[in-house]
Amino acid sequence: MPAIGFGTPGAGGTAASVDADITLTVDGEQQRLTVDTRTTLLDTLRERLGNASPKKGCDHGQCGACTVLLDGDRALSCLALAVAHDGAEITTADGLAAGGELHPVQQAFLDRDAFQCGYCTPGQICSAVGVLDEVRRGWPSHASEDLTADPELTHDEVAERMSGNLCRCGAYANIVPAVQQAGGMA
Amino acid sequence: MTELLEPRAIGRDTVRRDGEAKVRGTATYAIETPVEHPAYAHPVQATVARGRITAIDTSAAEALDGVLVVLTHENAERLASTDDREFAVLQGDEVAFRGQLVGVVVAETSELARQAADAVRVTYAEQPHDSELRVDHPDLYAPEQVNAGHPTDTAEGDVAAAVATAAVTVEETYSTAMYFNNPLEPHATTALWDPATDVPLTLWDSTQGVHPARAAVCEVFGLEEERVRVVCPFVGGGFGSKGTPHANLMLVTMAARALPGRPVKLALTRQQMFALSAYRTPTIQKIQLAADRTGRLQALALDVVEQTSRIKEFAEQTAAPARMMYASPNRRTTHRLAALDVPVPSWMRAPGECPGMFGPEVAMDELAERLGVDPVELRIRNEPEVDPETGKPWSSRNLVHCLREGAERFGWAERPPAGHREGAWLVGTGVASSVYPTMRQAKSTATIRFEDGRYVAEIGAADLGTGAWTVLPQITADALDVDLDDVEVRIGDTRYPVASVAGGSSGTNTWGSALVVAATEFRSKFGGSPADGDEVSGDVDQASKDEDHSAYAFGAQFAEVRVNVATGELRVPRLYGVFGAGRIVNPRTARSQLIGGMTMGLSMALHENGVWDPRIGQAATHDLAEYHVTVNADVGDIQAHWLDEHDPYVNAMGSKGIGEIGITGTAAAVVNAVHRATGVRVRDLPVTLDKVLAALP
Numbered sequence: 001m002p003a004i005g006f007g008t009p010g011a012g013g014t015a016a017s018v019d020a021d022i023t024l025t026v027d028g029e030q031q032r033l034t035v036d037t038r039t040t041l042l043d044t045l046r047e048r049l050g051n052a053s054p055k056k057g058c059d060h061g062q063c064g065a066c067t068v069l070l071d072g073d074r075a076l077s078c079l080a081l082a083v084a085h086d087g088a089e090i091t092t093a094d095g096l097a098a099g100g101e102l103h104p105v106q107q108a109f110l111d112r113d114a115f116q117c118g119y120c121t122p123g124q125i126c127s128a129v130g131v132l133d134e135v136r137r138g139w140p141s142h143a144s145e146d147l148t149a150d151p152e153l154t155h156d157e158v159a160e161r162m163s164g165n166l167c168r169c170g171a172y173a174n175i176v177p178a179v180q181q182a183g184g185m186a
Numbered sequence: 187m188t189e190l191l192e193p194r195a196i197g198r199d200t201v202r203r204d205g206e207a208k209v210r211g212t213a214t215y216a217i218e219t220p221v222e223h224p225a226y227a228h229p230v231q232a233t234v235a236r237g238r239i240t241a242i243d244t245s246a247a248e249a250l251d252g253v254l255v256v257l258t259h260e261n262a263e264r265l266a267s268t269d270d271r272e273f274a275v276l277q278g279d280e281v282a283f284r285g286q287l288v289g290v291v292v293a294e295t296s297e298l299a300r301q302a303a304d305a306v307r308v309t310y311a312e313q314p315h316d317s318e319l320r321v322d323h324p325d326l327y328a329p330e331q332v333n334a335g336h337p338t339d340t341a342e343g344d345v346a347a348a349v350a351t352a353a354v355t356v357e358e359t360y361s362t363a364m365y366f367n368n369p370l371e372p373h374a375t376t377a378l379w380d381p382a383t384d385v386p387l388t389l390w391d392s393t394q395g396v397h398p399a400r401a402a403v404c405e406v407f408g409l410e411e412e413r414v415r416v417v418c419p420f421v422g423g424g425f426g427s428k429g430t431p432h433a434n435l436m437l438v439t440m441a442a443r444a445l446p447g448r449p450v451k452l453a454l455t456r457q458q459m460f461a462l463s464a465y466r467t468p469t470i471q472k473i474q475l476a477a478d479r480t481g482r483l484q485a486l487a488l489d490v491v492e493q494t495s496r497i498k499e500f501a502e503q504t505a506a507p508a509r510m511m512y513a514s515p516n517r518r519t520t521h522r523l524a525a526l527d528v529p530v531p532s533w534m535r536a537p538g539e540c541p542g543m544f545g546p547e548v549a550m551d552e553l554a555e556r557l558g559v560d561p562v563e564l565r566i567r568n569e570p571e572v573d574p575e576t577g578k579p580w581s582s583r584n585l586v587h588c589l590r591e592g593a594e595r596f597g598w599a600e601r602p603p604a605g606h607r608e609g610a611w612l613v614g615t616g617v618a619s620s621v622y623p624t625m626r627q628a629k630s631t632a633t634i635r636f637e638d639g640r641y642v643a644e645i646g647a648a649d650l651g652t653g654a655w656t657v658l659p660q661i662t663a664d665a666l667d668v669d670l671d672d673v674e675v676r677i678g679d680t681r682y683p684v685a686s687v688a689g690g691s692s693g694t695n696t697w698g699s700a701l702v703v704a705a706t707e708f709r710s711k712f713g714g715s716p717a718d719g720d721e722v723s724g725d726v727d728q729a730s731k732d733e734d735h736s737a738y739a740f741g742a743q744f745a746e747v748r749v750n751v752a753t754g755e756l757r758v759p760r761l762y763g764v765f766g767a768g769r770i771v772n773p774r775t776a777r778s779q780l781i782g783g784m785t786m787g788l789s790m791a792l793h794e795n796g797v798w799d800p801r802i803g804q805a806a807t808h809d810l811a812e813y814h815v816t817v818n819a820d821v822g823d824i825q826a827h828w829l830d831e832h833d834p835y836v837n838a839m840g841s842k843g844i845g846e847i848g849i850t851g852t853a854a855a856v857v858n859a860v861h862r863a864t865g866v867r868v869r870d871l872p873v874t875l876d877k878v879l880a881a882l883p
Contacts, residue, residue, distance in 0.1 A: 052218035053211025058456040062810035093211040106209040116651030118208030119371040119422030163817040170785025
């Protein structure tokens, strides 16, 4: 459990904030920090740790730009409070290329020009890494004909699984082949 | 005629130079600018659609520990210019639309700033408001001109007489919804006011033009341009909404000036963007077409009704494409506006052409149906030899070629009959034309310098994902006759020479022309072996400019629609576009722009719908859960192709703009396909299930 302490009370007894001490491992580096308990994982990464790879597009879990890998699974970091994830391991798109070499999904996005403005891109890439792992684990989707069969990276499967990540530049037609390429299917 | 550059780097499929930073997420967008000890700003918005502020109580906000500044109209600085009422933030007690900025809080953290903004208590004397556009609105007026300097009305011949005597007519009303640009990166700025320095104001802003943004801020705050720097290397989409600054930039500048030496960050929330960033006016389009038995148009009229805000006029030039698209001896176009208690409308991708290629292109399909003529053939029969609006010859016009090649690629001749059914799905196909003018802005300068064995070009241009970081070096390399790897182009900073806004699909034409002028001058001055530090500048106004031709890009879009007979679910498995847009500088980024535009057009056809609540005066659909945009699973086989078009009149690159044409005509192609599948003619966008359900078998 994280240690929680009350911040300085404001006038009229209104607490300005409640703070908590937590530890996160972000892109392989352990970070100890004190956060306002209202702080999302996304704002912790962007405003406290200076890791702006995950993006804020809507702050309401509607666009997917903030997608990171949270303990290995794709997750919307704008819908997660940092205090609830003490001890978590987080990988951002930047962390996927931690060794200096692009992750196969990143390389596929470059090869297929699967982005334009780039703002949704780190979220798309983390989401795609999650998708490929979910498919490897045999998870079906709404597009799966047979819920018990091993899913394949067809156009419809990839498009369905990537639909939580909006791209206003309209690069979807390039994102699907990029994910298929990274999954060894194209 | 312009001598075209010998294409070596131009035309080559070139990977984005900023691509690696973007796939890692290390490309720095405005709010992400690393600065020491930033403070965070959060706006306070009006909660009435019209009225006066009678009291503001900021005490609870100010009492919170960590709140640094609370600004309202009672304590904010007086601006040097309030001529632009959108920019005149916190200057008075009047509320002109719901969501207007009435205050701002700056605090040590973003959480605290939001909490404190919520704690500001504003009391209003509310007045009755009128925020609903109606075709018979009593206050409709004719603006002096419409966007991009087009005339408000045009008339030639006698439309009424032609309609009265024509063999076949179409007289219908079409409407497009209220659309919100919604770039994925919210409108955001990091602002620093440091009066002790030579350049006291620095704005890292998400903008489609650092120089236009600086000019606006200087005007509003009475600052000299040398004392303001605007920086924007990357823009997370704009689609016009970041083409001109909005009130948020003035607000964050004001907040920074209240906290000298402290960087202040302000990003609008997604919900705030629906009132403060930009949107496309809804349009009502009354159309009259009259044709003889062979389908040749005898009359073409388009009367447009749309809205603007009471504090600032924006008149979308919706009728502009109807003036030049097809031949007709009798023609009329008009624009009428209602000024309402609504947020300020502005540019959204292809203002004018986007809505203006909906109504007329559906009407052409209706005409084809009534005539029993193929809709591709009907368009070909009405091909004008010269620009009907100006009488000038075309610099190049390959609409017919696009229609024919598109029909071939799509398999148009073998298309299934109307009402064709495959299992649970009705299948229909539709076509529409696309168009966008080829524009060059008047002002842009590029500098080229030889530095450490490389050619460094600088220009304050913007890359919204369009590819400028990559395309401008391709142009510069060919103009200098050197390898692409030997050229570096730097953009997105007012420290570089002045550049025009990335808008009107004019960026490559304008900045590219300035770069070619500079490169040519560089070579004539320094020859093939320049010395380190050799430098020249070139202005776009030195580039040869053709005034004798009418220059447009044209295209044709073909859609296949499937409608589920039980549910009315609409799918678009195929959407093909063929474009004649001059020489394509980078096929990779060009294809992305064209399919991106078509995808946004698909979004307009089926998904986007700003539902307005006239009782309270705001968009009911004010986030991305309710304002739907096309998602990945909505897109099927979407293809963009282009002709090998040679145009010697447009510029030295031979290129036309491609950022906007993709969204024009798409919605009409989809609507026409829906009609072919179901027999239902949807004249008000978007096409939703309820509009086709009643007609299904």
